[in-house]
Every structure is written in structure tokens, then in C-alpha cells.
Amino acid sequence: MLRENASDLLAFLAVAKERSFTKAAARLGVSQSSLSHTIRGLESRLGLRLLTRTTRSVSPTEAGERLIRRVGPHFEEIEIELAGLSDLRDTPAGNIRINAMDHVLDQIIRPVLKDFLPRYPDISVEVCCDYSFVDIAAQGFDAGVRLGEDVAQGMIATRIGPDLRMSVVGSPAYFANRELPATPRALTDHLCNNLRLPTNGGLYAWEFAKDGESLKVRVTGQVTYNGVYQLLEAALDGFGLSYIPHDLVIPHLKAGRLVEVLEDWSPWFSGFHLYYPSRRQASPAFELLVQALRYKA
Numbered sequence: 001m002l003r004e005n006a007s008d009l010l011a012f013l014a015v016a017k018e019r020s021f022t023k024a025a026a027r028l029g030v031s032q033s034s035l036s037h038t039i040r041g042l043e044s045r046l047g048l049r050l051l052t053r054t055t056r057s058v059s060p061t062e063a064g065e066r067l068i069r070r071v072g073p074h075f076e077e078i079e080i081e082l083a084g085l086s087d088l089r090d091t092p093a094g095n096i097r098i099n100a101m102d103h104v105l106d107q108i109i110r111p112v113l114k115d116f117l118p119r120y121p122d123i124s125v126e127v128c129c130d131y132s133f134v135d136i137a138a139q140g141f142d143a144g145v146r147l148g149e150d151v152a153q154g155m156i157a158t159r160i161g162p163d164l165r166m167s168v169v170g171s172p173a174y175f176a177n178r179e180l181p182a183t184p185r186a187l188t189d190h191l192c193n194n195l196r197l198p199t200n201g202g203l204y205a206w207e208f209a210k211d212g213e214s215l216k217v218r219v220t221g222q223v224t225y226n227g228v229y230q231l232l233e234a235a236l237d238g239f240g241l242s243y244i245p246h247d248l249v250i251p252h253l254k255a256g257r258l259v260e261v262l263e264d265w266s267p268w269f270s271g272f273h274l275y276y277p278s279r280r281q282a283s284p285a286f287e288l289l290v291q292a293l294r295y296k297a
Contacts, residue, residue, distance in 0.1 A: 008042040009071060011035055012050055016060050016068055017138050027140070093122035094285035099136055100145035102129040103228050103245055104272050108161050109145075109293065116292045123285045131226060132198040137277055142286055148270030154278055160293040161272040166207070167246040168266070169258040171238045180261050181241075184208040184217045191240030192219030196226050206243045209267040219243075271295070 014024040015035065025032040043050050050064035060068060100109060105127050113125060128141070136144040151157045168187075181187055184206070195204040203224065205216035221240045225231050228244045235242035235249075236257060246266070252258040274293055276282075282290070 005042060005045065008038050009067075010075065011038045012042055012064070013068065013072055013075060015039060015051065015058060016064060017140070019058050021058060091122050092120055092283075092285045092288055094283050095124045095126065096143075096286055096289055097126045097128070097141045098143050098145065098274075099128050099130050099134055099139070099141045101131055101228075103248065104145045104161075105129055106229075107247060108272060112292050116289065120285070120288065123288070125289065130198075136275075143274050143276040143290075145272050145274050148273045151273055151275045155275040156278050157273040157275040158290055158293070159271055159295045160274050161295055162297070163268050163271045165246050165266045165268045166243055167249050167260050168206070168241055168243050168262045169235050169249050169253070169260050170241045171236060171257065172259055173238045174235075174240060175259055180259075184215060184262060184265055187217050187219050187241065190219075191221040193221050193231050193234040193240050193242045194219060194224040195228070195231060195243070196224050198226065204243075207267055208262065208265040210265045214267075 011024070011028065011030075014028055015021055018024040018027065021032050021035055025035045028035065030038075039051060046063075048063040049061050050067060052059050052061055098109070109127060117123070117125070133146070133150070134141070134144070136142075145160065148157065148159070168181075170190075174191075178190065181190060187206070192206075196202070197204050203218065205218050207216050208214070219241075223234045223239045225234065228248065231242040231244050232248055232252075234240065235244070236252065241261070249258055249260065253260055274290060
């Protein structure tokens, strides 16, 4: 009975975590129809409904929740122990999954991987570019990357980048017939390119600070994107002002393609940190990547 149900239980846990047959099937590398058949077979053998299915969502029943609480942690322990066997290998090996924004991947992670991966050919790294604050444990990630102040309590955090600040920039063409804003409140007189965050679906309020005063400004304009690289392009195209990480705009400022305003109001943030649960037993492969990413001032 155990042998028969083990793989089916793993399939059930994947669906329960993803709350979606489509996402779980992609994660497991099987077809959606095959996964549905597996779950129905498990429910039939147990004589219990484990999942409530609607046209829009999937959620565990009371029996399903009990199975997640009682069985799920044991499978996690097995995975950890299997990963720990890599300690016995002469060459570190394993797959590492990281959740991070595209900006972090481009500016920090990718440059490190250019040196790291050739040195450790048995280690593979998967980076999911995402702006939402996902539950990294529930979504099957080994670690996430966020600004220091955004890392949840109870997580181990390792700094992987310097402090950073945001910049408000626009193209010379945009400013040709407009006055430069002297204060953040003057942004209401300008076209501004908005960033929509997936966590709550709302538009990001631009943050400013000066002489002990902090304020957030909700801006308006004709363009809204969900990524900083698109906001950079919008500023270069003259669509209006964009609020984006300063390191992305430096070459464009030097080349005269962009103009920065409100520099004295631009706040500093505590830089990007790699974080992961404190209960996680790190594999040698993961420890090596953490050390490679660790910021060295």
C-alpha cells in the first residue's frame, strides 16, 4: 500500500502547494490529464475527497489538510536527507532554485554564475524571475532574494549586494518643454510611468526622504509596466518619468540619454539579501553558492 501511494502522495502535495493542476503538472513534468487521473486514483483508494475543485481554483478538503500536516513534513525530511547524501560525493552536486527579480538576476546573480557554474559542473541553478513576495518554502524554492528590509522574520539572510537607491529619470526630449520637478509633490504635474506589483495588484507609490521627512507619492501617466527594465525603456522612449534602481540608469546618464531629477530626495535601501528558512539544512552545493553570492565590500 505504501509503495503504491508514495508517488501519488507526492503528486497530491504538489497540487496542494500550487493550488493548481496546471502549475503542479508543469512542476512535476507530467500532463495535466495524467496528474488528474493520479489524484482521482489516490482519492478512490482512500475513499476520501482530498481536493475541492472549481473552475478557477483547487483547495484541500479537511482530509487533504490533515494529510498535508501529517505526511508533508516527512516527505520534506526525506528530500533533505537525500540531498544531504551529496556530502559523501567528491564533487558537490544538486539543483538549486531561487526566486528573485530580473534586476537581481541581471546585476548580481548572472555575473556570479559565469564563474561559479564552470567550476561546479554537477550543480544546476534555476532562477524564477518574480516581483511577488512568494512563500519560498511552499513554492519549492531553496532561497529568495529581496531588499534587506523586506526579508521576513525567522529567515537567514545573507547580503549579496551593496546598499542601493532609486532614481527618478526622464529623457531630454521629455524635459524639452517642461520644468524639472523641484520636489516630489511636483510629480503630479508630470507624466510618470507606473509599476504594478503582483503581490496586491496595486500601483507602487514612489518613496522619497529628505531632512527627516519621508513621503510616498502616487503618480499618474499613460504607461504601466510590471518590471523595472520596461520602465527604463519607457523613460528612454520619452513616455515620462520612471522611478528605477540607480545602477540601471548610470550608463544612460553618462551618455546623456537620461536626466535625473530629485536626486536629493532619493532614499537609500539596505541592498539585496539572499534569504532562506532557518530550519533548512543547507546542502554543500547551496552553501557554495551562498558563499559565491555573498557581498564583499
